[in-house]
Amino acid sequence: MAYIYTILAILSLIQESLCAELYFLASKQVELSEPTAAFLSKADVMQANKYMLGMTAETPLTWAIEGDIFRRPRALAVVTVINGKALSNLPPSKYAVSADGEDFNHEELVNNKVFRDEGQEWILMQNAMLEGSQIAYDAQNTLLGIQVKTKSKPLRQEIENLYKIAESISKSKVARTRNTPTIFIINVNGLPAAEKELSKNEYKLAIDELESAIQHLISVLRNTYNDRVIAELITESKSEIKKRQKRQEDSPKSPSDRIMKLRKELNVYQFSSGNYPATFGIFLLVSVALFLIVLFVTVGLWNMDPGKDSIIYRMVTTRMKKD
Template sequence: MFRQILCVAVTLAAVQAAGELTILHSPESVTFRGEEELSQTVMTEVFTAALGNTPKLRSSWDGMAINDIFDLPEAVVVVAVEGVKSIESPSGKHYPLIEDESEETTWQALSGRLEERDKSKTLIRINLEDGVDALGQSVLGELKVTPIDESSLKSLSVKNKWDREFLEQTQLLDALTKKVSQEITVDDKADLYWFVVSALPAVIDAHRDQPAAVKEAFAILNNALSRLSSAFMDAYKGKVIIAAFTNDASHARHTRAAGDEVTRSIDNITVADVNPSKEYDETYPVMFTIFLWFGVAFVFSLIAICITIADMDPGRDSIIYRMTSNRMKKDN
């Protein structure tokens, strides 16, 4: 019994929120509120619902409210920062994030959900770790990276391998930012852009005794995210959700390993899916809207007809007279 309780405790500890979701921008039609934690699987459902699609999993997370279903965001932009607990952004809404899957798994789930609805949507994932050589001719066009200005650095140095790789990723992010206004064409289809930054943990490890260098790295990253946000806000005229989340890949692997160990150790415990939601066809929102407004129009039309008949003068040229005249004569 003690062993079972211990295994459950280990599992619960392993899945505690170790990351963070930061909403950098959202349009007026979608409001993010509160500070309740959520998991990456729920994050997929949140962005799915924000773009007007029906979520497949039921969740009690109430950190997002849709204010206007007829003016939903036209795109979601996500920056995944691997290996850190927080990007330490001074702005935006922050939520503790439970890392129950890898960054790439979340991308596949979200992009797959959107592709099911419309295969012509723009779905772009760019891993900045690939470098300018691999991304030189990206889906956003040819990238021209600006050389690193060493004079602007205070504690970081291009001579340090880890610093240089991190700076190259932020420079590549800036190059992609410049392509946003040139290459993106806004249409009536929801788009998804996904960028992965992975070089920050190595910088933190290399400067454990230099907090100024770590602070500078976070400042550089947040400045790059701010420029990226501004570019997408201009391109979509504000109708876009821009978010950044942190994901420690090693932490996710440890969590899954702990879960496997608990499964092997506890034979009498069955894990079940609680409150599974009903799956709806992709035409459900359209049919629901048609029936809803038809019902509203029908009810008001019926009320108007009843009022008109009630106020009608029962003269000889009216339908009331014609239907009751014979009865009136017979009664007389």
């Protein structure tokens, strides 16, 4: 029995090290299935988000989600924290998301065809920088009344941005009146650098400040949108991100490059030059032209009615001389 528990513990550690973890900090508008041992793909997560916001009618194949189609969430906040497993106040229920493949393509949520012409509001925080629609501009120009004590500059800027976003949303009339869902894509990348720069106690205080800022933002969103908010927290490890980036750098960029790489790996070679399509087209046109010329000449000769003075008439009407 102890052997079985040991194996389960090892498998659990392997699973945690090879996957990202998804937590729902606010999800009152939807009913989620219980977490299972199976990995969710990042495509499943993106499909679930689009389904919950009403951007698509297709549900994820491996994830059961139910909600009221007449009371869709008015906002979606996706907070991704690198080395976020160091956070202490995480919800007990979590979903394992496969770390293989590419990063989350959050552009599908922002640049969508459903709400493109309706003035959708959105904010993207990447590398401690804010960009987006009007609410992002308001957040950039918000005067922060809270002092962040974290000494690590990148993490401090990210925490300050979280408070700025919350402050701008609480005062924004645009966010309250829009009929389209507001998208918040927030990437916190400062924890790995803070862990190297700060002492253990300072790093712990920095984590506490980050958690307080995230909780404050979620609280403001819930109050602003009357609890019609989906708030997700995704934790990823720095090592896995580096491995994924290395795989992406090694992998070909375009489909043609991928095909050529597979040909090289499988020792499949082509014996035609790159100009083969043009050469084939030229030969085809010349062949068709020659065929038509021969056809027209043959038909013309067959239907010709030569006169008596014609050499052709003399050739075909030659008579044998009588002795």
